[in-house]
Amino acid sequence: MPLFPLQAVLFPGGPLPLRIFEPRYVDMISRCMKDGIGFGVLLVQAEPEGDVTGTHELGTVARIVDWDQLSDGTLGVIVVGDGRFTLRDAWRQDDGLNIGRVVLLAAEPIVPLPERYHDMARLLEGVFEDLGAHYRHVTPDFGDAGWVGFRLAELLPIDMEHKQHCLELFDPLARLAYLEPLLKSLGR
Numbered sequence: 001m002p003l004f005p006l007q008a009v010l011f012p013g014g015p016l017p018l019r020i021f022e023p024r025y026v027d028m029i030s031r032c033m034k035d036g037i038g039f040g041v042l043l044v045q046a047e048p049e050g051d052v053t054g055t056h057e058l059g060t061v062a063r064i065v066d067w068d069q070l071s072d073g074t075l076g077v078i079v080v081g082d083g084r085f086t087l088r089d090a091w092r093q094d095d096g097l098n099i100g101r102v103v104l105l106a107a108e109p110i111v112p113l114p115e116r117y118h119d120m121a122r123l124l125e126g127v128f129e130d131l132g133a134h135y136r137h138v139t140p141d142f143g144d145a146g147w148v149g150f151r152l153a154e155l156l157p158i159d160m161e162h163k164q165h166c167l168e169l170f171d172p173l174a175r176l177a178y179l180e181p182l183l184k185s186l187g188r
Helices: 023-035 115-128 133-137 145-155 160-168 172-186
Strands: 002-006 015-020 039-046 052-055 058-069 075-092 098-104
Touching: 002 023, 015 023, 015 133, 023 039, 023 058, 023 075, 039 075, 039 160, 058 133, 058 160, 075 133, 115 145, 115 172, 145 160, 145 172, 160 172
Parallel strands: 002 039
Antiparallel strands: 002 098, 015 075, 039 052, 039 058, 058 075, 075 098
């Protein structure tokens, strides 16, 4: 699978706008669109000094849902996260594109949102209409604990390691429990 290491976390069901300018990634996007396949998005691991040391092993398959030539000549792409995967092996092609052997992971079960987390869903519902054009590719499901947790994790101003931790949790209720104190600390 083609891999796109980023300083961002893509969640299942969530959008991610990308600006593509490197030739290797323009070619990757072109091939993915032609062949109707996705590519893997992985969060880059960085040292405290900012040096890149690799990527996390758990990522999300990105499906291209829209694209456009931007005014600066770069390619604007909107992807939506599909399933999660674990990276087993990776190598770099001659053109610099990263390729990975991955294991696709089962989707987590749909869990009804418990009453305890209804305030979190209402907060999300209150801002959802104002999220911008790339969210038009997202179908809201405020009653699904997984959907609510993934949207909060992608939208809250928390650091990437917290976002990655939320991606790595496979229990929607554990994800909401993890996010609850982070959300409360932001409200102070």
